[in-house]
Amino acid sequence: MLEALLQRGRDRKKRKMNPKSLANLRPAKPFTSGHRPSKPRKLTDEQLNQAIELRANGCSWRKVGDLLKCNYQTVRSSLRRRGELKPNSGENTKLLTGGEMPSSYDPIPVKLVI
Known part of the structure; x- marks a missing residue:
């Protein structure tokens, strides 16, 4: 009874490709x-x-996208492709509370105590 299940899939013929294909x-040309x-902008x-002006005035990405009538990720990626936006450049991020917080990529020196 189980022999029929063991044969399942093994009776399939191997695919033959045309030699012209x-x-x-x-190989594709290497990227230069x-x-x-x-993608086009x-x-x-x-x-x-x-968008750069709105961001400089403190608007959020979502607000910038709403004002330009497009997705906020589209604005961010377009600026990144243009070279105006550097992701996580290590600058301090201004918090809504008024304080500043270092970027997540900013290395924090750690002192070892022995």
Whole structure:
């Protein structure tokens, strides 16, 4: 009774590929600064300048996205592709309470006590 279950899947024939299809396979060109895939920006330069200005005035990413009528992640990624936004650059982050907090990538010196 179990023999039928053991045969299941083993009776399938191996796929044969046409030799002409195999001849078409070749490695892709390596990525260079002139040749690499990238998505086109959805926002214009004017919108990106407005986003930079809004962020400098203290607006949140979500608020900037709402004002530009697009997703806030789109704004962030467009600025990152343009080179205006450096993710977690090690600068201090201003808290809503008025204090400052170092970035998560800012190394904190640790003293060992023996």
